[in-house]
Amino acid sequence: MKIKTKFSLFASLLVTTLLVITSLLFMSFEKQHLIKESGENQIALVKSLASVGREALLKNYDLFLIDYIKTIKEGSKIVSYALFVDNENRILAHSNPELLRQTITDPVGIRGQATQGLLVQTYQEVSDQPGQEIIDVAFPVLLGKERKGTARIGFSQTVLEQEIKESLGKTRRHILIVALGALILGLSGAFILAATVTRPINVLVKGAELIGEGKLDTKIRIDRKDELGWLAGEFNEMAERLKELDQMKKDFVSSVTHELRSPLAIIESYINEMLEWGTQEFLETGVDSLNIMKNNAIRLSYFINNLLDSSKIEAGKIEIEPRLIDLAPLVTEVVTHFMAKAEKEKIDLKVELAIDLPRVIADADKIRQVLANLLSNGIKFTPSGGTVTITAQKMIDNPEFIVVKVSDTGIGIPKEDLNKIFDRFHQVKGVKEKVKEAKGTGLGLFIVKSIVELHGGKVWAESKLGEGTTFAFTLPVESVKIKK
Amino acid sequence: MKKILVVDDEEDLLDLVKRILTRGGFEVITALDGNEGLAKVYSEAPDLMILDINMPVMNGWEVCRKIREDPLYKHLPIIMLTVRKSKTDQLRGFNLGGDEYITKPFSPTELIARVKTVLRRK
Numbered sequence: 001m002k003i004k005t006k007f008s009l010f011a012s013l014l015v016t017t018l019l020v021i022t023s024l025l026f027m028s029f030e031k032q033h034l035i036k037e038s039g040e041n042q043i044a045l046v047k048s049l050a051s052v053g054r055e056a057l058l059k060n061y062d063l064f065l066i067d068y069i070k071t072i073k074e075g076s077k078i079v080s081y082a083l084f085v086d087n088e089n090r091i092l093a094h095s096n097p098e099l100l101r102q103t104i105t106d107p108v109g110i111r112g113q114a115t116q117g118l119l120v121q122t123y124q125e126v127s128d129q130p131g132q133e134i135i136d137v138a139f140p141v142l143l144g145k146e147r148k149g150t151a152r153i154g155f156s157q158t159v160l161e162q163e164i165k166e167s168l169g170k171t172r173r174h175i176l177i178v179a180l181g182a183l184i185l186g187l188s189g190a191f192i193l194a195a196t197v198t199r200p201i202n203v204l205v206k207g208a209e210l211i212g213e214g215k216l217d218t219k220i221r222i223d224r225k226d227e228l229g230w231l232a233g234e235f236n237e238m239a240e241r242l243k244e245l246d247q248m249k250k251d252f253v254s255s256v257t258h259e260l261r262s263p264l265a266i267i268e269s270y271i272n273e274m275l276e277w278g279t280q281e282f283l284e285t286g287v288d289s290l291n292i293m294k295n296n297a298i299r300l301s302y303f304i305n306n307l308l309d310s311s312k313i314e315a316g317k318i319e320i321e322p323r324l325i326d327l328a329p330l331v332t333e334v335v336t337h338f339m340a341k342a343e344k345e346k347i348d349l350k351v352e353l354a355i356d357l358p359r360v361i362a363d364a365d366k367i368r369q370v371l372a373n374l375l376s377n378g379i380k381f382t383p384s385g386g387t388v389t390i391t392a393q394k395m396i397d398n399p400e401f402i403v404v405k406v407s408d409t410g411i412g413i414p415k416e417d418l419n420k421i422f423d424r425f426h427q428v429k430g431v432k433e434k435v436k437e438a439k440g441t442g443l444g445l446f447i448v449k450s451i452v453e454l455h456g457g458k459v460w461a462e463s464k465l466g467e468g469t470t471f472a473f474t475l476p477v478e479s480v481k482i483k484k
Numbered sequence: 485m486k487k488i489l490v491v492d493d494e495e496d497l498l499d500l501v502k503r504i505l506t507r508g509g510f511e512v513i514t515a516l517d518g519n520e521g522l523a524k525v526y527s528e529a530p531d532l533m534i535l536d537i538n539m540p541v542m543n544g545w546e547v548c549r550k551i552r553e554d555p556l557y558k559h560l561p562i563i564m565l566t567v568r569k570s571k572t573d574q575l576r577g578f579n580l581g582g583d584e585y586i587t588k589p590f591s592p593t594e595l596i597a598r599v600k601t602v603l604r605r606k
């Protein structure tokens with residue numbers, strides 16, 4: 001079921017329930033109110049009859065009383081009878097004129113006449129209309145302390161209930177009309193609300209579908225400052241991120257292809273040249289060519305190793321064989337390897353190792369790889385005339401580790417990229433346009449980080465744009481146990 | 485002597501091309517990226533340019549486009565020399581105004597033959 005339908009159904013159910021409850025409550029209050037009001041009216045009527053009776057007794061003038069009783073009887077259908085008796089229970093006035101001057105003997109009448117205050121009695125009428133329940137209200141007329149007469153009015157409970165019922169019926173009809181109106185308003189309101197809520201959701205769904213189909217340029221446009229607007233924003237960011245990842249993948253594939261093809265093409269082209277040569281040319285430049293071919297073969301295998309390592313790391317299958325080793329010879333070895341390149345680029349390579357450098361627990365091959373990656377980056381991103389420095393010393397705040405730093409005076413890394421550079425495939429945007437030979441696949445630092453962390457060390461980078469970058473990593477000294 | 489400008493970011497390859505063309509009787513100047521290559525077109529006025537595509541700073545496509553838009557140098561013969569082997573890349577090279585498209589690895593004799601053909605055509 002669609003959200004719109006569900007929402008509308010739910011809202012209408014809610015509105016209906018609320019209306020029903022309110023109406024029921026209202027009806028019940030109304031009924032109680034009507035009953036209470038009619039009770040008060042009855043007492044007031046009897047009291048007013050009593051006061052008219054008192055006047056009549058005082059002035060000895062019955063006619064007005066008889067007239068008043070007639071008015072009372074005719075004034076309301078509820079009044080079954082009205083009468084006034086003297087202190088001997090003789091009827092002085094009665095709504096039924098035939099009963100005039102008769103003495104009342106029935107128990108209700110006797111009790112009513114005998115009362116000193118307001119008396120309400122309920123009884124079942126026996127006479128012509130059986131089943132009628134009568135409420136008899138009596139009120140005495142006292143002159144001084146002496147009772148001179150009693151006013152009594154009989155109200156028909158049956159008629160009263162019928163009247164209340166009729167009045168409630170009228171109210172019910174009004175409520176029904178109002179309720180119907182409210183229901184229609186509520187329903188259309190719910191429908192409109194549901195539509196306004198679901199419209200952006202539909203936009204979201206369509207957008208998400210497009211993104212799912214790989215159309216990553218999709219922008220979901222929902223200009224709302226609520227959850228739906230935020231959700232759309234999140235979707236857009238996700239698409240943006242996917243696009244970045246997609247671009248990263250494409251860049252990676254294209255740079256891997258290029259990095260594999262270039263050295264191979266160089267080697268093969270040199271071989272082609274040799275094959276077409278005579279002896280004279282071979283004697284002149286053959287050895288140089290072979291060296292170039294060898295270097296390119298090394299470059300290729302270095303690259304392939306990185307590629308393999310990175311996929312091993314990704315699969316969690318890389319292992320290190322840590323031994324107690326001296327770092328100094330390792331550093332010298334790597335630096336020597338990069339000497340020729342640094343010289344060609346006119347970059348100064350410096351090594352500053354602390355004299356008291358303890359031996360470390362590390363896999364020599366892997367640490368060689370780490371140093372080579374960092375050094376190669378440093379040289380690559382440093383302009384001619386710059387310096388790349390390797391330092392190593394004990395950590396000041398944690399003597400169980402040494403810290404190795406590779407600092408360059410290169411172009412630096414933007415702040416927003418500093419924590420991403422260790423991600424697989426991540427390459428700082430725009431760097432290929434700035435720097436000669438900024439090839440690479442975005443794997444080097446990922447491998448560095450993984451290897452250092454396998455040794456139980458940490459790796460980080462500090463950088464100032466235009467001034468240079470320092471990469472630092474820590475390695476445990478002999479006393480520390482390695483966690484695998 | 486015809487002057488040939490070779491633009492490639494792979495120095496080893498640049499050296500090789502330079503050696504082959506020099507032996508073939510040409511004067512050779514080189515550049516390591518697209519920007520430098522373009523500058524040398526203006527300053528050295530070569531008779532032919534051999535252009536790599538994947539290069540930092542400015543790639544070969546861009547260099548080719550800029551030269552073909554320049555009223556003074558738009559007739560400069562350009563040979564693309566690249567590891568990109570696909571038909572799409574070749575067509576792109578020709579569409580941008582390349583006169584020849586040679587893929588790496590190349591054969592020295594073939595390179596010299598193509599250079600001579602392009603120069604004769606112009």
